[in-house]
Structure formats: structure tokens, C-alpha cells
Amino acid sequence: MLSPAPAGASRLIPFITLREGEHDLSRQSLVLRQHGAGVRLAYSDEGSDDRDYRGLLYARMPQVLDAAGWPVGRPEREGVHRGRQRECMGEFFCHVCKRDVGEFTNALGVLFVEVVGPHDRTKPGWPEGHVTCQPPVCPAHAGNAVGLGPHVPRADVVAMRVRTQHWHGMLGTPYQPSPDGGDPKPAPTPDGSGETVIAFDDPQRHLFLGSCLAISLHDVTVVDLDREIAAADIP
Template sequence: MPLLTPYVASRTTEQPVREAELTIEFAPGGPRLAYRHPRPGDRDHHGNLWVRMDQSTTGRVQYNRMHVHRQRTCMEHLLCQICGTPADRNKQGWLFLDWRRPDSPPTWPERSLTSMPPLCTEHAHTSLHQCPFLRRTDHAVLRVRKPRLHGVSGTLYQLTDTGWHTSDNDVLAPYAEPRLPGMLASRLHRELHDVTVTRLP
């Protein structure tokens, strides 16, 4: 079986915007991270600033890195992470693959947080056959009736006398909590509710 290029995978030619493009914006709620030259779509409707990233069809595929905007699109619209078309859904819910993590809840896979978009049936099979990570990980095939949008994660910048500076990476910012003004989002997360562990047909 030929190795597929996942829709969400990034390429070496797709680079994020340089830190020099970041600045301070004085909004009604206080100072927040912004781009020097704002564009429509820089922020989501929660006010989170998102990483800008090049789009390219050339360059080496980075299977272990997701493209910021394609990951976000798939998670927002529940599209297959491999082909970018609507993910499979039946009466038990949308099709996801998930695995245990050190921070997984005791109820795993119920209430699991994931940044991995769902899949169509064909490419769920492909993922299980081709992904070396899944072959060595305690994973499960899931049907999820309520994959609720939970929040974003990314790099947290701290405002200092000389501007914004990175303070932490891979920080999770749930929508239910106050927005972090220094967050530069790079992943969208869903919390999986009403989960059924199943098998692929």
C-alpha cells in the first residue's frame, strides 16, 4: 500500500510567521498579542490569535507535524485528517482514533481531549496499517456522539518591558476559562463525550 500524505501534515516549505511580526495591541480588555499587520481571520470568535503559516504543495512531508490551519479546519468542520472530506458518522457518532496519554482522564476514552481530527472509514484503516505510532500505542477505535469543542493550545507569550517573549509552549487554554492575552494558538481541541469503543468494519 503506498504511503499516503495526510491532509493535515505539514511540509518543510510551510513555515510559521516570524516572531518579529508580533506586536502589542491595546484592546478594551487590556494589552494582547497581535500581528503588526492584522488580517481578517487572525483571531477565532473567542478572540484567540492563531499562528499564520505558509501553504505549499512542495517540500518534504512532516508526518509528525500538523499544519496549523488544516488541523483547525478539520477539527472545526469534523473532516477526515487524511483526505479532508467529511469524517465518517453513523448513529453512534463520528469516527475517531485515540490513545492513552499521561494526562488522560481515568474515564478514558470518555472525556478524552484530542487535537487529532476524526477520520473516514477508509483512512482509519490506512492509519492503523501505516502509522508506526499507533502500532506501538494503547489505542482505540471510537464512535463519538458529542465531540465538543474544548479550547486551543499553543505558545504562551509574556508581556515584558521589551515586548512579548515566549514563556511556555504547548499550553492548553480551554474556552470555559478566561482567554490568555499572550496565547498564539496552533491547535484546536475537542473533548470526546458519549463515546463507544468499537471496531472498524
């Protein structure tokens, strides 16, 4: 496990932000192999770190780290490092400074900040059950959450305190056998983006390359982001 941001490190660049030189290296090694009663996606040189305890395959992405184990290099602010996202979501760390979630939880729960468009906000029952790949954030760095920027409408930035979270699944790329019997090829996704979220028990999970962990949020209270930041104990 990496250490929290060392003294002097920039905390304006979220820990999970992709850096120059960090690229997905998955496709060059993907193959299909017989497994149990069917076929599953695999790496030709697969190691023990390529799958989780559920047997699900995850994308390979190297990290560029300094001697203290903190990401370095020019940030690619629209990108997220998949491995660091999974670390922050799995351990429940602030995705900006990597502080433990227990340090900034209050009676309303853990703070999440993300961009949610008007279509999603009008879904029945929203924000209960909202599914996100955005790990929590501490109030001190909530204004630097991944995805925020001058191009984002203020009305679409939603801050939520959440008491209960459930594991939902993973964001990633579905694959299918190549028609010519060659390497596996990405399968179509509902929105045409190439990525989609599936549940951990989805029947097609063994033909899926996971990138980011997804959780669903429950016992949600929408809060004022500016007030959260103003009340923060900034380290």
C-alpha cells in the first residue's frame, strides 16, 4: 500500500489522476482460453496479480512513481489510473490525497463528489442506489475531485454524504471471439463508448476486462459542496 501524499507533494492533482507514461498495456496480451464449462478472457502471460479473488480479469496499467511511492509526471487530467482507482475504492481512501475515509466521516456518512447530468438526476429514487466509480473524497480536497473543471456546469456537480455503500461491479470492456478465430475483440456497448458497468455476478463477466470498481450509494444526503469545503480541517 502506498503512503499518503508526502510533505510538499501537490495535493491539487488527485492521486488517481493518470500521468504521462501510464498507458493501458492489456490488449497486446489478451487471449481466450477454456476454463471450466466455457471460455474466458485471459492474458497469454497471466500472473497471480491479474485477477481478483472473484477470478475477474483486470486491465494492466503501469505506474510512474517517485521514491516515496507517489505518482509523478505530467497529469492527464481527463484520465484515471485504473489501479489507483481500485486501490482508493477498495481501501476507501480520499482519491485526491489518499487519506483514510475514517478521518472525514461524519453523522451523514462519507463524502462523494462527482458530475451527474440532468438525465440521471431525474431517475426515480435518485440519488438512492446511484452507481459510481468515483472513490470518496475528503472535504479539504473536495474542490479538486476528478472530473471537476471550468467546462463542467455547476448544476451538474453533486456532493453527497453517504452512510451505506454496496459493492456493485466494475467498469470495463466486454470482449467477444474474433470471427476469424484470432485474438478477442471488444464487443459493442450500449452507449457506444466501448466501456460499460456490469455486476460482479453478470453471466458475461468472464469475457470482461475490468478497469475500475463500481459501488452503489445508499442512505444518501445531498449536501452543499461549498459548505463542506469551508468547514474542512485543511491539513
